[in-house]
Amino acid sequence: MTDLLQLLVSGLASGSIYGALALAIVFVFRSTGVVNFSQGELAMISTFVTLGLYKAGAPLVIAIIGSMVISFVLGAAIERVLIRPVQGRSEHAPSIITLGLFLGLSGIAGWIWGLDPETFPGMFPERSLEVGSVRLSYTSLGIIAVLLATVAVLYVFFERTRLGLMMKAAASNPATSRLAGVPVSRLLMCGWGVASAVGALAGALIAQSVYVSPSMMVAVIIYALAAAALGGLSSPVGAVVGGWIIGVAEAVVSDRVGFIGGDLKIVVPLVIIFAVLLVKPTGLFGAKEVSRV
Amino acid sequence: MTLLDVQGLSAGYGDVGVLHDLDFQIADGGVVALLGPNGAGKTTLLKSLSGLLSRRSGRAELEGDDLMSMHPEATARHGMAHVPEGRGTLTDLSVEDNLRVGGYLRSSSEVQETMKVCFDYFPVLADRRTQQAGNLSGGEQQMLAISRGLMLRPRLMLLDEPSLGLAPNLTRQLFAALGQINHEQSVAMLIVEQNASLALDLASTAYVLESGRIVLAGTADDIKGDTSLRKAYLGY
Structure with missing residues (x-):
């Protein structure tokens, strides 16, 4: 029983990491209607930037905030230069561009920073909290707390602020929004920027358990896309819950089901997605797609 | 004129x-x-x-x-308020949010005021204010599209x-x-x-x-x- 609880907590912590990156994916999808496959690689670049600022002498918190600002600009620039010209020409063109970006960014990162893995400074104390016989590391708790704070901020942003509402409108029906005077193109750019900033934060969390290298996100992005799909692609809360389900399932199954172990565990999220989407095609928290014929 | x-x-x-x-x-x-x-x-x-x-x-x-x-x-x-063919509503937003988007260019007090005016013309929209626009009937969606245009206070x-x-x-x-x-x-x-x-x-x-x-x-x-x-x- 104790073991199971322990697995649950470590599953929640790794699930929070997937959820954090899934949040960035959801943010782009919600504000621009595009699935950004390069979100992980963007976050990887941001993590290198954070590390660079830290090495240059900035305190870690300042380095993360600085990297979030730089990432905002980078994300907005990518939207304007690479996504904008193809948007509206074909429904899938922007997503294909992001696949190209996935490859391009990892190549660029390798060229700039090399392939040797680097360690990232710890954000939380390296101690742990003993609750009964369960050991909860501050790092796990910290990751979960940062994620919850982020999702709360995003929730309030989309549901309670005017800017959030206009972003939803711009993604939902650009033409109608423009006819109401909403500056759609600026909002789409802003959406990519905010998502990249969230990705920078996710990158710092991910780097708590992974070495910083151009390939650090390759596995994580798959879990994050799975989490986003599971949660319905448009719901921040869904992204987090989706991340947790996958994290916990992965931890429990790889520990308890002998033949799966560490090698086959990447199959777990796929099986979960398949099962959920079979029963509920819009994901657990996805808005019901309404169409009138 | x-x-x-x-x-x-x-x-x-x-x-x-x-x-x-x-x-x-x-x-x-x-x-x-x-x-x-x-x-x-x-x-x-x-x-x-x-x-x-x-x-x-x-x-x-x-x-x-x-x-x-x-x-x-x-x-x-x-x-100028253009209400496009096929009911230009934001189907995944609520009726009220549709109207708020329509009033993007207006101050929040003007938005409140104009929303009341819209509800006077189309009372059914007031009853459905929290519903998702995509779930409205065809007629209601048209009323919403027109109201969305009205929120602009157009000439x-x-x-x-x-x-x-x-x-x-x-x-x-x-x-x-x-x-x-x-x-x-x-x-x-x-x-x-x-x-x-x-x-x-x-x-x-x-x-x-x-x-x-x-x-x-x-x-x-x-x-x-x-x-x-x-x-x-x-x-x-």
């Missing part, structure tokens, strides 16, 4: 010209019906006025401001087939509301409509468009009163 003055407007898609050298005016507070068969270019005309279509030439001025250089955000700022509304797909009694209700809106809010209207007789009852002036050219222009009463004209151009 002329609100909208169009001279020599041509427009199209890519290499294909759809509208050829159109001249027409809309008076301040006036209602103009734009009639004609499918494919005549009626929707294209509305799009080129609101800026949704950018391949256009000629002159179109709204109170002296040149519309030809404006994109949709700018025409909205100049007081001119461009309405593209407001009766499309609606039952006859609902269409009559909708046109009654449009008449009321025209009077009480002093909003001029350019209405594209298949139901010519209904549109002519509401409008003071009418233009018939065929293959991108204006083939008939006159007061609504003249056209209504002339059976041969009606038979030749409007088929009733």
Whole structure:
């Protein structure tokens, strides 16, 4: 029983990491209607930037905030230069561009920073909290707390602020929004920027358990896309819950089901997605797609 | 007073010209019906006025401001509300949020005020204010689309087939509301409509468009009163 609880907590912590990156994916999808496959690689670049600022002498918190600002600009620039010209020409063109970006960014990162893995400074104390016989590391708790704070901020942003509402409108029906005077193109750019900033934060969390290298996100992005799909692609809360389900399932199954172990565990999220989407095609928290014929 | 003055407007898609050298005016507070068969270019005309279509030439001025250089955000700022065909609502947002988006250019007190006005014209929207727009009936969605335009507090509304797909009694209700809106809010209207007789009852002036050219222009009463004209151009 104790073991199971322990697995649950470590599953929640790794699930929070997937959820954090899934949040960035959801943010782009919600504000621009595009699935950004390069979100992980963007976050990887941001993590290198954070590390660079830290090495240059900035305190870690300042380095993360600085990297979030730089990432905002980078994300907005990518939207304007690479996504904008193809948007509206074909429904899938922007997503294909992001696949190209996935490859391009990892190549660029390798060229700039090399392939040797680097360690990232710890954000939380390296101690742990003993609750009964369960050991909860501050790092796990910290990751979960940062994620919850982020999702709360995003929730309030989309549901309670005017800017959030206009972003939803711009993604939902650009033409109608423009006819109401909403500056759609600026909002789409802003959406990519905010998502990249969230990705920078996710990158710092991910780097708590992974070495910083151009390939650090390759596995994580798959879990994050799975989490986003599971949660319905448009719901921040869904992204987090989706991340947790996958994290916990992965931890429990790889520990308890002998033949799966560490090698086959990447199959777990796929099986979960398949099962959920079979029963509920819009994901657990996805808005019901309404169409009138 | 002329609100909208169009001279020599041509427009199209890519290499294909759809509208050829159109001249027409809309008076301040006036209602103009734009009639004609499918494919005549009626929707294209509305799009080129609101800026949704950018391949256009000629002159179109709204109170002296040149519309030809404006994109949709700018025409909205100049007081033009285009309610596109097929009910331009934001289907995954609530009714109230749709109206808030419509009032993007207005202050929050104006938004509250205008929302009340919309609910007075279309009480059913007040009952459904928290519902997702996509779950409304066709008629309700049309009311929402018109209200979304009203939230802009426009000088001119461009309405593209407001009766499309609606039952006859609902269409009559909708046109009654449009008449009321025209009077009480002093909003001029350019209405594209298949139901010519209904549109002519509401409008003071009418233009018939065929293959991108204006083939008939006159007061609504003249056209209504002339059976041969009606038979030749409007088929009733």
